[in-house]
Amino acid sequence: MHQAPEFSIVLPVYNEEDNLKTLADGILNAMTSVTKSYEVIFVDDGSTDGSQEVLKKICDQYPTFRGLVFQENCGQTAAFDAGFRNAKGKVIITMDADLQYDPGDIPSLLKKLDESDAVCGYRANRADTWVKRISSIIANYVRNKLSDESIRDVGCSLKAFKKECLDNVKLFEGMHRFFPTLIKMEGYKVVEVPVNHFPRKYGYSKYSIQNRILKSFRDLLAVRWMKSRYLNYKIIKQFTRED
Numbered sequence: 001m002h003q004a005p006e007f008s009i010v011l012p013v014y015n016e017e018d019n020l021k022t023l024a025d026g027i028l029n030a031m032t033s034v035t036k037s038y039e040v041i042f043v044d045d046g047s048t049d050g051s052q053e054v055l056k057k058i059c060d061q062y063p064t065f066r067g068l069v070f071q072e073n074c075g076q077t078a079a080f081d082a083g084f085r086n087a088k089g090k091v092i093i094t095m096d097a098d099l100q101y102d103p104g105d106i107p108s109l110l111k112k113l114d115e116s117d118a119v120c121g122y123r124a125n126r127a128d129t130w131v132k133r134i135s136s137i138i139a140n141y142v143r144n145k146l147s148d149e150s151i152r153d154v155g156c157s158l159k160a161f162k163k164e165c166l167d168n169v170k171l172f173e174g175m176h177r178f179f180p181t182l183i184k185m186e187g188y189k190v191v192e193v194p195v196n197h198f199p200r201k202y203g204y205s206k207y208s209i210q211n212r213i214l215k216s217f218r219d220l221l222a223v224r225w226m227k228s229r230y231l232n233y234k235i236i237k238q239f240t241r242e243d
């Protein structure tokens, strides 16, 4: 690719071999209505199934697709981080690689960037087990209460960001669940749009309720602390000797 693309779509991949080809076709199809240039970056987070081979084939076939492969499984936040650092677009779109999201929603997210700096999807009809749905409602409630936030569905991966929003955000493991809060702290405007959500057909969920709740609660306390200690100063005068 000679010229930098306008949009970069970043997708973490961990053992998603049966989802990748259909996903790539879905993205190609959805992006036909978008006139600006784009790239797709799959970040293989140390998959142990055939994901790497499938990604290689996709990237050989389509010049707009790239793949980054981790040595070992490092977690979803690390995969996002690698994608962000390697993205060439002015806008970054994030999505899961498990076919639970609809690439057809991307154009509506991009449109909302006209009036904001970042757009977060929320799953209007979430297609997960009731246990997952209820735990997510509780988790969102607790998260919003403790971090003085109002984001409906932080677990929804489908998001779009102007690149500069992410430039000053230092990511730590688990922080992908707090992108909107971290960005708002930097003074950027975040809006929300409803998006589609489908049941997982192939592969398996990488998170159990227990480990997600415990880890993200610890992360929540870290974000709450960061928010309370955020440096917020304005220089109102400068004195220098004028020669």
Ligand code: UDP
Pocket: 011, 012, 013, 014, 015, 016, 045, 073, 074, 075, 076, 079, 095, 096, 097, 098, 100, 204, 205, 206, 207
């Ligand atoms: N994922 C990843 N590394 C991990 C765990 C998950 O890259 O250690 C990817 C996974 O392949 C998928 C996305 O992150 O593309 C979300 O994972 P999953 O679908 O298992 O989460 P759920 O939808 O169950 O919350």
Ligand code: MG
Pocket: 096, 098, 100, 200, 205
């Ligand atoms: Mg999923």
